[in-house]
Amino acid sequence: MESDSTSNYEAIVHKKIKEMGEKGISQQELARSVGLPIREISSIIKRLVEKKLIIKKAVKENGKNIVKLFAVDNNYNINIYINLNGLDEIPCLSCKSLTKCGNGIHVSPQTCSKLSGWIIEKALS
Numbered sequence: 001m002e003s004d005s006t007s008n009y010e011a012i013v014h015k016k017i018k019e020m021g022e023k024g025i026s027q028q029e030l031a032r033s034v035g036l037p038i039r040e041i042s043s044i045i046k047r048l049v050e051k052k053l054i055i056k057k058a059v060k061e062n063g064k065n066i067v068k069l070f071a072v073d074n075n076y077n078i079n080i081y082i083n084l085n086g087l088d089e090i091p092c093l094s095c096k097s098l099t100k101c102g103n104g105i106h107v108s109p110q111t112c113s114k115l116s117g118w119i120i121e122k123a124l125s
């Protein structure tokens with residue numbers, strides 16, 4: 001489990017990387033700007049990468065390849081609408097074999113004629 005100070009440092013580092021936006025920030029710049037030792041920054045970066053909050057990317061600056069850190073935009077704003085009409089007609093809801101049914105076993109959705117028939121009927125209607 002993470003200590004409070006560890007997660008605080010993580011939040012500070014993550015915020016700084018986010019602030020840099022598309023410009024990104026190198027690990028050395030980051031260490032200087034947040035005032036943490038490079039070793040501490042390295043382990044925080046590793047954790048943020050594992051959590052998929054940031055990515056490392058090589059960019060060319062002044063003819064040199066530099067590894068920079070970029071925040072990952074996880075703020076998706078997508079509306080998905082699902083038509084639930086007819087959901088109560090799915091044969092599984094009234095099936096006596098429901099508790100015995102599963103992938104890869106004798107009674108399964110892959111081999112069920114009731115389910116296949118219902119799907120085909122819905123697709124054709």
Ligand code: SF4
Nearest residue numbers: 092095098101109112
């Ligand atoms: S897939 Fe077939 S057997 Fe399995 S629960 Fe649904 S209707 Fe029943």
